[in-house]
Amino acid sequence: xxxxxxxxxxxxxxxxxxxxxxxxxxxxxxxxxxxxxxxxxxxxxxxxxxxxxxxxxxxxxxxxxxxxxxxxxxxxxxxxxxxxxxxxxxxxxxxxxxxxxxxxxxxxxxxxxxxxxxxxxxxxxxxxxxxxxxxxxxxxxxxxxxxxxxxxxxxxxxxxxxxxxxxxxxxxxxxxxxxxxxxxxxxxxxxxxxxxxxxxxxxxxxxxxxxxxxxxxxxxxxxxxxxxxxxxxxxxxxxxxxxxxxxxxxxxxxxxxxxxxxxxxxxxxxxxxxx
Ligand code: PEP
Ligand code: MN
Numbered sequence: 001x002x003x004x005x006x007x008x009x010x011x012x013x014x015x016x017x018x019x020x021x022x023x024x025x026x027x028x029x030x031x032x033x034x035x036x037x038x039x040x041x042x043x044x045x046x047x048x049x050x051x052x053x054x055x056x057x058x059x060x061x062x063x064x065x066x067x068x069x070x071x072x073x074x075x076x077x078x079x080x081x082x083x084x085x086x087x088x089x090x091x092x093x094x095x096x097x098x099x100x101x102x103x104x105x106x107x108x109x110x111x112x113x114x115x116x117x118x119x120x121x122x123x124x125x126x127x128x129x130x131x132x133x134x135x136x137x138x139x140x141x142x143x144x145x146x147x148x149x150x151x152x153x154x155x156x157x158x159x160x161x162x163x164x165x166x167x168x169x170x171x172x173x174x175x176x177x178x179x180x181x182x183x184x185x186x187x188x189x190x191x192x193x194x195x196x197x198x199x200x201x202x203x204x205x206x207x208x209x210x211x212x213x214x215x216x217x218x219x220x221x222x223x224x225x226x227x228x229x230x231x232x233x234x235x236x237x238x239x240x241x242x243x244x245x246x247x248x249x250x251x252x253x254x255x256x257x258x259x260x261x262x263x264x265x266x267x268x269x270x271x272x273x274x275x
Contacts, residue, residue: 133162
């Protein structure tokens with residue numbers, strides 16, 4: 001283990017208890033976080049929620065504050081989206097995850113969502129991480145666009161050492177020299193982390209590939225890493241999506257992906273694990 005990893009303590013603790021978010025036991029139940037990239041309106045969110053829940057999702061995702069490359073792209077509906085997310089979460093009694101992009105939004109977001117997501121672009125926003133260490137809400141911490149394992153775990157350590165032990169890691173792909181995909185999904189880092197840390201870790205197959213077909217293929221593949229769950233972008237009508245339509249699955253695609261995920265997960269649990 002390299003020197004700076006040796007400095008970290010909390011990420012290597014053995015004692016992480018499973019924790020519950022509504023009825024979902026993180027670290028025990030296989031997490032399927034699914035929903036639109038961005039919340040666009042009530043009909044889009046509620047239709048998409050129905051699709052993902054009826055196909056096995058146990059957590060709804062939806063962006064309210066969007067970190068966009070261009071300042072002219074859709075930036076998210078903000079609080080209006082958070083209200084819709086809370087409503088759909090209450091209706092189905094299902095946890096909601098949404099991204100926080102600004103430390104000033106912690107109180108606002110905590111009112112409406114169950115899990116706060118730190119996206120790739122904010123993985124090393126240390127002042128944000130320190131504040132998230134002080135709250136009692138699970139944090140979904142994605143890896144940075146070109147972060148190393150050490151940097152990613154260092155960021156998790158900021159939250160854990162502040163007193164918040166509810167961290168879920170999420171591999172969302174990294175930037176490499178490959179140009180045929182939006183990102184390179186780094187599944188080996190999931191296995192590396194599983195070998196050294198008990199923190200739950202999931203795989204975002206949508207941002208990890210940037211491509212609808214590949215996200216379906218990689219979802220079942222990812223299960224064999226021992227990941228604790230998956231994230232998918234799903235839209236009731238991907239061709240009309242305001243963001244990330246190319247990587248969003250429609251109802252039939254998500255349903256097909258989930259049939260395969262269930263088969264592989266079943267195999268993993270019953271026959272593969274421990275061999
Ligand atoms: C997202 O999940 O909506 C998102 C913007 O993800 P990332 O930070 O991985 O790009
Ligand atoms: Mn997206």
